[in-house]
Amino acid sequence: xxxxxxxxxxxxxxxxxxxxxxxxxxxxxxxxxxxxxxxxxxxxxxxxxxxxxxxxxxxxxxxxxxxxxxxxxxxxxxxxxxxxxxxxxxxxxxxxxxxxxxxxxxxxxxxxxxxxxxxxxxxxxxxxxxxxxxxxxxxxxxxxxxxxxxxxxxxxxxxxxxxxxxxxxxxxxxxxxxxxxxxxxxxxxxxxxxxxxxxxxxxxxxxxxxxxxxxxxxx
Amino acid sequence: xxxxxxxxxxxxxxxxxxxxxxxxxxxxxxxxxxxxxxxxxxxxxxxxxxxxxxxxxxxxxxxxxxxxxxxxxxxxxxxxxxxxxxxxxxxxxxxxxxxxxxxxxxxxxxxxxxxxxxxxxxxxxxxxxxxxxxxxxxxxxxxxxxxxxxxxxxxxxxxxxxxxxxxxxxxxxxxxxxxxxxxxxxxxxxxxxxxxxxxxxxxxxxxxxxxxxxxxxxx
DNA sequence: TTCTTATGTTAACATTGTTCACTTAAAAAA
DNA sequence: TTTTTTAAGTGAACAATGTTAACATAAGAA
Numbered sequence: 254x255x256x257x258x259x260x261x262x263x264x265x266x267x268x269x270x271x272x273x274x275x276x277x278x279x280x281x282x283x284x285x286x287x288x289x290x291x292x293x294x295x296x297x298x299x300x301x302x303x304x305x306x307x308x309x310x311x312x313x314x315x316x317x318x319x320x321x322x323x324x325x326x327x328x329x330x331x332x333x334x335x336x337x338x339x340x341x342x343x344x345x346x347x348x349x350x351x352x353x354x355x356x357x358x359x360x361x362x363x364x365x366x367x368x369x370x371x372x373x374x375x376x377x378x379x380x381x382x383x384x385x386x387x388x389x390x391x392x393x394x395x396x397x398x399x400x401x402x403x404x405x406x407x408x409x410x411x412x413x414x415x416x417x418x419x420x421x422x423x424x425x426x427x428x429x430x431x432x433x434x435x436x437x438x439x440x441x442x443x444x445x446x447x448x449x450x451x452x453x454x455x456x457x458x459x460x461x462x463x464x465x466x467x468x469x470x471x472x
Numbered sequence: 473x474x475x476x477x478x479x480x481x482x483x484x485x486x487x488x489x490x491x492x493x494x495x496x497x498x499x500x501x502x503x504x505x506x507x508x509x510x511x512x513x514x515x516x517x518x519x520x521x522x523x524x525x526x527x528x529x530x531x532x533x534x535x536x537x538x539x540x541x542x543x544x545x546x547x548x549x550x551x552x553x554x555x556x557x558x559x560x561x562x563x564x565x566x567x568x569x570x571x572x573x574x575x576x577x578x579x580x581x582x583x584x585x586x587x588x589x590x591x592x593x594x595x596x597x598x599x600x601x602x603x604x605x606x607x608x609x610x611x612x613x614x615x616x617x618x619x620x621x622x623x624x625x626x627x628x629x630x631x632x633x634x635x636x637x638x639x640x641x642x643x644x645x646x647x648x649x650x651x652x653x654x655x656x657x658x659x660x661x662x663x664x665x666x667x668x669x670x671x672x673x674x675x676x677x678x679x680x681x682x683x684x685x686x687x688x689x690x691x
Numbered sequence: 692t693t694c695t696t697a698t699g700t701t702a703a704c705a706t707t708g709t710t711c712a713c714t715t716a717a718a719a720a721a
Numbered sequence: 722t723t724t725t726t727t728a729a730g731t732g733a734a735c736a737a738t739g740t741t742a743a744c745a746t747a748a749g750a751a
Contacts, residue, residue: 261729282585286708295730298709302729307708360584365575366501368646408660411642415661419638423630427587441627442634449668480698505739514699517740521698526739 265303267293272314276357281311281366311361312370318362319374323384326351330387337395338447338459344388345417345443349435352421359425363418388414402452409450416446484522486512491533495576500530500585530580531589537577538593542603545570549606556614557678561662563607564636568658571640578644582637607633621671628669635665 261267271292275284286307290297304310326347329340352359361367375383389410395401401409420442423429429438440463447464459465480486490511494503505526509516523529545566548559571578580586594602608629614620620628639661642648648657659682666683678684 264729280584285706287706296732298711298732299730301709356584363645363647365499365579365645372646404660408657411639411657412661412664415638415642416635417638418642419634419636420630422641423634423637426582426584427591428582438627438630441623442631445631445665445668447668449664449666483698504737506737515701516738517701517742518699520740 261293261295264293264295264299268300268303268310269313269317272310273317273358276314276361277355278357280357281361308367308370311367312374314358315362315367315370316374318358319383321355321358322351322362323387327384327387330384330391333394336459337391337398337400338464339461340391341395341413341447342443342459342461342464344391345413346439348417349421349424349439352425353435356425359421385410385414399452401450412450413446416442480512480514483512483514483518487519487522487529488532488536491529492536492577495533495580496574497576499576500580527586527589530586531593534581534586534589535593537581538602540574540577541570541581542606546603546606549603549610552613555678556610556617556619557666557683558680559610560614560632560666561678561680561683563610564632564662565658567636568640568643568654571644572654575644578640604629604633618671620669631669632665635661 268289271289272284275288286297286300289300289310293299300307300310304313326344329335329343329347332340335343362371389406392401392406392410392413396403396406420438424435429435444463487508490508491503494507505516505519508519508529512518519526519529523532545563548554548562548566551559554562581590608625611620611625611629611632615622615625639657643654648654663682
């Protein structure tokens with residue numbers, strides 16, 4: 254609660270920064286305008302000189318949130334130097350890790366409450382940049398390489414995404430005991446998913462023991 | 473907005489009923505005490521004579537909601553007269569249908585916002601009655617019948633649940649175009665999941681064409 | 692009939708997002 | 722330099738929300 258000069262300088266950026274830091278720790282519901290004014294040492298209505306209303310700030314947070322999400326979850330999807338199975342496996346792990354590390358942000362991005370803002374954003378943005386598009390492209394690559402069954406790539410991508418979204422949501426919304434070992438559950442989940450999607454009699458070499466083990470069984 | 477006598481008679485039940493009807497149509501967020509007082513023709517604070525606070529009403533709604541959920545989604549899990557694959561397939565369909573038909577209630581039951589209430593409820597209730605316990609039991613049956621791989625039944629049940637939760641959430645939280653045919657996506661998802669979980673060289677007879685087709689391939 | 696208690700009402704409160712009239716100071720124009 | 726315009730901040734006020742407290746009513750027990 255530092256007292257600044259009358260004219261702050263970069264109040265808008267500070268609002269955004271404080272809001273993101275807040276959501277990193279507490280739920281978006283608890284982010285009130287009072288929190289922001291207290292943290293910046295300004296009045297309760299100062300924010301309206303920089304954002305039309307609270308939702309406009311949230312919109313900015315969501316925008317930045319998706320940038321962060323794409324940045325942190327898609328590197329393996331875009332890096333073609335690794336084996337495809339590995340890229341899928343590692344991407345799923347990053348996805349869950351993002352949700353676990355940023356539960357409030359994840360809910361903000363993928364929850365229902367601000368779906369209208371999300372949809373408005375995604376309709377403007379170049380769709381090819383989004384994480385889902387990157388996933389679908391990789392699925393297509395997987396089909397061409399003979400790793401995945403040649404079915405509707407959109408539906409296959411949905412299947413993968415919903416699987417990761419499901420386990421992530423269960424984890425961050427309180428359906429796993431702390432004792433549950435997420436890595437173990439993820440491995441089980443991924444093994445099941447990949448087994449269900451992989452084309453018959455395909456041999457893949459992976460650097461990940463789990464994957465090698467089950468893709469090239471002893472018999 | 474009917475004007476009743478001073479003493480209403482069964483106001484508590486009416487609050488509950490109105491709240492459930494409301495959530496059937498609109499989001500839980502929009503359920504205010506004013507909505508309830510207007511609908512019953514009582515004052516804003518009348519509800520406090522029947523519930524400690526708003527959360528206590530929500531707790532009752534959640535309790536009733538889980539009853540409804542269990543009732544509508546677990547009949548096939550508990551009915552052993554059908555083939556196991558069919559029971560899994562139909563249960564998953566009921567699960568998604570429940571979420572689609574009761575999106576606000578589903579979010580209330582499985583979302584983060586009232587997780588503390590849910591946990592308090594589930595810790596009191598007999599766990600064997602819950603839907604997840606029924607699922608896990610059916611998974612164990614599946615292992616014994618040789619349908620499913622003999623792995624950790626808890627983890628397998630989690631995998632199934634998270635898959636259904638994931639697709640349901642994506643649907644009701646606005647990630648599917650209206651044009652998407654849910655049935656098709658569900659079939660793809662289920663086929664993938666079952667393929668990944670089924671034990672090798674098991675022959676099952678199903679009454680559902682999709683399942684017969686892929687469990688007993690031509691070769 | 693009286694007393695107690697359950698169940699309702701009204702008034703008030705703090706917190707929320709929001710708007711409006713005002714003030715300040717920085718930048719632009721003279 | 723002085724004046725004017727404009728961006729950026731303030732405080733007071735509003736309605737809506739959940740909640741509490743003091744009071745009112747009526748039903749059932751004594």
